[in-house]
Amino acid sequence: MVEKIQKTLRDSKAARWTALAVVAFTMLCGYYLADVMAPLSGLLEGQLHWNSEDYGFFTSAYGWFNVFLFFLIIGGIILDKMGVRFTGLMATIIMVVGIGLKYWAVSTTSLDGVIIFGWKGQVMLAALGFAIFGVGIEVAGITVSKIIVKWFKGKEMALAMGLEMATARIGTGLAIGTSLPIAKYFGTVSMPLLFGLVMACIGLIAFILYTFQDKKLDISQAAFDKQNAVENTEEAFSVKDILKIVTNKGWWYIALLCVLFYSAVFPFLKYATDLMIQKFHVPEDWAGLIPALLPFGTIVLTPFFGNLYDRKGKGATIMIIGSLLLIFVHTMFSIPFLSHWLVAIVLTIILGIGFSLVPSAMWPSVPKIIPENQLGTAYSLIFWVQNWGLMGVPYLIGWVLENYCVTHRVGETVDGIVLTTTQYNYTIPMMIFTLLSVLALGVSLLLKAEDKKKGYGLQLPNIKK
Numbered sequence: 001m002v003e004k005i006q007k008t009l010r011d012s013k014a015a016r017w018t019a020l021a022v023v024a025f026t027m028l029c030g031y032y033l034a035d036v037m038a039p040l041s042g043l044l045e046g047q048l049h050w051n052s053e054d055y056g057f058f059t060s061a062y063g064w065f066n067v068f069l070f071f072l073i074i075g076g077i078i079l080d081k082m083g084v085r086f087t088g089l090m091a092t093i094i095m096v097v098g099i100g101l102k103y104w105a106v107s108t109t110s111l112d113g114v115i116i117f118g119w120k121g122q123v124m125l126a127a128l129g130f131a132i133f134g135v136g137i138e139v140a141g142i143t144v145s146k147i148i149v150k151w152f153k154g155k156e157m158a159l160a161m162g163l164e165m166a167t168a169r170i171g172t173g174l175a176i177g178t179s180l181p182i183a184k185y186f187g188t189v190s191m192p193l194l195f196g197l198v199m200a201c202i203g204l205i206a207f208i209l210y211t212f213q214d215k216k217l218d219i220s221q222a223a224f225d226k227q228n229a230v231e232n233t234e235e236a237f238s239v240k241d242i243l244k245i246v247t248n249k250g251w252w253y254i255a256l257l258c259v260l261f262y263s264a265v266f267p268f269l270k271y272a273t274d275l276m277i278q279k280f281h282v283p284e285d286w287a288g289l290i291p292a293l294l295p296f297g298t299i300v301l302t303p304f305f306g307n308l309y310d311r312k313g314k315g316a317t318i319m320i321i322g323s324l325l326l327i328f329v330h331t332m333f334s335i336p337f338l339s340h341w342l343v344a345i346v347l348t349i350i351l352g353i354g355f356s357l358v359p360s361a362m363w364p365s366v367p368k369i370i371p372e373n374q375l376g377t378a379y380s381l382i383f384w385v386q387n388w389g390l391m392g393v394p395y396l397i398g399w400v401l402e403n404y405c406v407t408h409r410v411g412e413t414v415d416g417i418v419l420t421t422t423q424y425n426y427t428i429p430m431m432i433f434t435l436l437s438v439l440a441l442g443v444s445l446l447l448k449a450e451d452k453k454k455g456y457g458l459q460l461p462n463i464k465k
Contacts, residue, residue: 009220015213016151020160022210023144024167026092029203030137031171033099033196034062039180039273039288043189045422048106052422054123056398059270061127062134063391066384075139076380077239080373084147085211087376091140092204098133099193099200102126107190138387140207142379147210149367149375151217154464158315158364162306165359169295169302176269177292181285241374245381250369250456253447254362255385257319260440261358263389264326264433265351269294270394271401272348275333275426280344290344297352305360315361315458316448322357323441325350330437334430358444361458368456393436397429404428 009015037044037058044050050058066072079087105111105125114121144164152160179192245251272291276282282290309315329351332338370378407423451458 008224009213009217010151010155015217016155016160019151019210019213019217020148020164021167022206022213023088023147024164026088026203026207026210027140027144027164027168028171029199029206030095030140031168032175032199033095033133033171034137035172035175035269036179036192036196038270039176039291040183040189040192041271041274042277042284043180043183047189048122050120050123052398052402052424054120054398056395056402057119058123058127058130059267059398060391060395061131062394063387064127064131065135066138066387067391070384071135072138072142072380072384072387073377075135076142076377076383077242079139079143079146079376079380084143084150085214088140088143088147088207089204089211091136091143092200092207094136095133095140096136096197096200096204098129098131098136099197100129101132102129103190103193103197105129106193107188134387138383139380142376142383145363145366145379146376147214149372153367153372154462156307156310157367157462158306158309158360159303160306161363162303162356162360165363166299166302169298171295172269173292173295173299176273176288176295178288180273180288184285242377242381245370245374245378248369250447250450250454251366251378251382253443253450254366254369255382257323257358257362257440257443257447258382259386259389260436260443261323261326261362262386263393264330264436264440265294265355266390267393267397268330268433271397271426271429274424276341276344278424279339279426280341281339282341282344290341290348293345293348294352294355297349298356301353301356302360305357306364309361309364310462313459313461315365316444316451317459318361319358319444320441320448322354322361323437323444325354325357326437327434327441329354330430330434334427334434336425336427358440364462365456365458368458389436393432397432400428400432401426 041050041052041055044055045052075087075091078090105122105128108122111121111125116124119127145161148157148160148164175192175196182192182195183189185191269291272294273288276287276290277284280290305318309318329347332343332347366378366382367375401424405424405426405428407425409422448458450456
């Protein structure tokens, strides 16, 4: 009698954690690119004569194609139809193309004086590059999420997702902490983007290496199924499944929590360096280091809370606690007289804890609500909803700053060029972030109630014994 195969490649700890490390590195490179411009708003104003509305418009471009042309949803359908290898390669190539255009737009002088649709040509083409990049990184994100489910379902899934997010946050932290010093050292705002372009190419190479590992997994799974007479009873994805996803109340609560929570964090990071300079009077050369504490703090905490969810459960409760911390932090940031730099450090650390809690439980909860054959599309639809916030909130903050928060402008002439520095009061923007956090808390409470009603198991451990 032929001995049955007892294991697939995913049962090897070394194999699954190596696969995670490779795709997580690709996302690290991507998140560096996503936030590389965040600390440079002051230099963009000084060197390229952008204002806050230009910067808000540029930042909002991240979601243009994902939201209005549904590229992200199309990417999710491609993922469920074509698999992780094809979709991941497509996404990482798009990332490289987008960041390449963005770098060219910011570094060239050929666009000086050009106006496109009422915006400076440089702003418009940089925004176009960022929009293309936004398609790539968002589709890469849902692909990596499905890769983790593929390798870790029934195992350390929340821990794996937490470690992937933590690795991605290293990219965010590096961008926020190093972008401004690099730009000042080389004397040009475009140099951090060149660094990012090189990182994007390295991330693409890393994903190409992963595809070989993924193919081995499929071969081992097929051999296991054949030897053990395992039949795949899961139906293939159908476009009609989109209707099943969007009529699932639990999915909607996850999607709304995602857009509200991330809209209260990522757009805040886009303006956090300038907030440290303007409100907390931190020297410009060091201002990016305080916001960088947030992503670096999540490096340890997100896997910790993910591991806690894997072993102890309480996913819905973890999301509620994270939302409460967000409300506290943004409320404190909005109080005008709390302006000592030590206060900024303490609040950023607490924000980092909240930023670790919600994602560590939110993303591993999706496979408990949605069948695996629909996961790519479900994640893409969540990311699509999220992109409305990531597109709209940065532009809203930039518009509010420019129209309601200017305290005074200071002009300085350098080599015959007038460089303008604008002083802003950040109270109103921080109140907007507080409101988003309150709404996130409300949705997380509704999600917990829905879990109790439907029995999704959000409060149960992920590891099956």
